[in-house]
Structures are given as structure tokens and as C-alpha cells.
Amino acid sequence: DAGVIQSPRHEVTEMGQEVTLRCKPISGHDYLFWYRQTMMRGLELLIYFNNNVPIDDSGMPEDRFSAKMPNASFSTLKIQPSEPRDSAVYFCASSRRGVGWQPQHFGDGTRLSIL
Amino acid sequence: GEDVEQSLFLSVREGDSSVINCTYTDSSSTYLYWYKQEPGAGLQLLTYIFSNMDMKQDQRLTVLLNKKDKHLSLRIADTQTGDSAIYFCAENGDRQLTFGSGTQLTVLP
Numbered sequence: 001d002a003g004v005i006q007s008p009r010h011e012v013t014e015m016g017q018e019v020t021l022r023c024k025p026i027s028g029h030d031y032l033f034w035y036r037q038t039m040m041r042g043l044e045l046l047i048y049f050n051n052n053v054p055i056d057d058s059g060m061p062e063d064r065f066s067a068k069m070p071n072a073s074f075s076t077l078k079i080q081p082s083e084p085r086d087s088a089v090y091f092c093a094s095s096r097r098g099v100g101w102q103p104q105h106f107g108d109g110t111r112l113s114i115l
Numbered sequence: 116g117e118d119v120e121q122s123l124f125l126s127v128r129e130g131d132s133s134v135i136n137c138t139y140t141d142s143s144s145t146y147l148y149w150y151k152q153e154p155g156a157g158l159q160l161l162t163y164i165f166s167n168m169d170m171k172q173d174q175r176l177t178v179l180l181n182k183k184d185k186h187l188s189l190r191i192a193d194t195q196t197g198d199s200a201i202y203f204c205a206e207n208g209d210r211q212l213t214f215g216s217g218t219q220l221t222v223l224p
Contacts (some may be wrong), residue, residue: 004157033211042214042216042217043158043203045211045212048211056211074214091157091158092155093158103146103148103160103163104158104160104212105148105155105160106158107157108155108156108157109156109157111155
């Protein structure tokens with residue numbers, strides 16, 4: 001079975017450029033999560049969706065960050081304009097709803113470097 | 116608020132047992148999880164335990180849950196070099212998972 005698929009795996013770009021990260025969740029999962037991982041702050045939840053609807057975006061750092069989920073099989077996280085402090089590994093995860101929270105399954109992440 | 120704490124580092128000799136500890140604060144957690152992260156990879160679900168259980172065993176992995184003390188541990192028997200990774204404990208709070216900071220396990224030959 002295909003897991004969560006993220007692209008690109010690596011992105012290096014200059015400060016001020018727009019960055020778009022992509023995620024395809026596991027088929028049949030109705031929850032999708034975006035995380036950011038840094039050495040300083042660990043794993044932070046940025047936003048999550050249920051049935052394509054954003055439920056909690058309180059972790060989104062500022063207005064430069066936006067996320068969309070136009071359908072059940074695709075989500076994007078966009079940073080515009082990007083800044084060096086946005087450099088991190090960004091993970092997408094998906095899960096099914098069940099009794100309590102079901103385990104989240106993670107993609108391999110996008111390693112983002114802003115110069 | 117919800118908080119999950121883990122020690123940052125653990126070193127063991129190959130063949131020994133490893134015990135990684137975690138404390139959490141949300142007593143309403145239904146499940147508690149252990150994830151493993153290898154370099155350059157995402158988090159891989161290792162195992163999880165339902166909050167009404169005390170113990171769960173899965174091959175070399177044993178999870179112990181002390182609900183009274185809100186303490187969770189992961190024991191890895193016969194630790195191998197391939198077990199070197201970061202291990203994250205996580206609890207499901209009211210609306211989402213809360214992860215600990217991760218424990219870097221180093222297995223020495």
C-alpha cells in the first residue's frame with residue numbers, strides 16, 4: 001500500500017521566493033496534518049484538516065503560511081514570502097478517525113532550506 | 116495544557132535492553148504511541164497502547180503504562196545497531212496528538 005507521499009523531498013530557494021510543498025495522504029484517510037520539525041522547537045503541528053476542511057490552524061506561524069486541501073487526495077502548504085527562519089523539515093501525516101485518535105502515518109518529509 | 120516529556124539521549128551496548136521513558140499530562144488520552152525516526156526519514160509508528168491496558172508486547176518491544184503516574188515506557192530487548200534512531204512518545208489529547216521532544220537512542224557496538 002502506498003504511504004503518505006510528499007514532494008519535493010528537498011527544496012533550496014532564496015529568501016523572498018514562494019515555496020509550495022505538496023502532500024498526498026493515504027487513500028481513505030480523512031484527517032491530514034502538517035508539521036514542522038526543527039532542532040530548536042522539535043515537532044510542531046501547523047494545521048490539520050478533516051474531510052478537506054481546515055479544523056485548527058493555530059499552529060501556523062504567521063500570515064506568510066497558508067494551507068489548502070482542494071480534495072481528499074491532495075494538500076499544499078505554501079510559504080510566501082519565504083524567510084531563512086522557515087528552514088526546517090516539513091512533514092505531512094494522515095489518519096482515519098476511530099475510537100479516539102487513530103495513529104498518524106507520516107510522509108518522509110520535505111527538507112526546506114531558505115538562503 | 117498538554118505536555119509530554121522525554122529524556123533527550125540514551126546510549127546502550129548492542130545486545131542489551133533499552134528503556135525509553137515518557138511522562139504525559141493529559142489523563143483523558145485514549146491511546147499513547149511510540150514513533151521511531153531514522154535520519155532523513157519521517158516518523159514511523161512502532162506501537163501503541165490503549166489507555167486501559169498496562170502492558171503490550173510486540174516481538175522485541177514492550178510498552179508499559181502506569182496511568183496513575185502518567186508514565187509510559189518502551190523497552191527494546193536485544194538492542195541492535197539498526198535500532199539507533201530518535202524515539203517519540205505521543206498522546207492523543209482532546210483534538211490532536213502531542214509529541215514529546217524525542218529520545219536519541221545510540222547503540223554502541
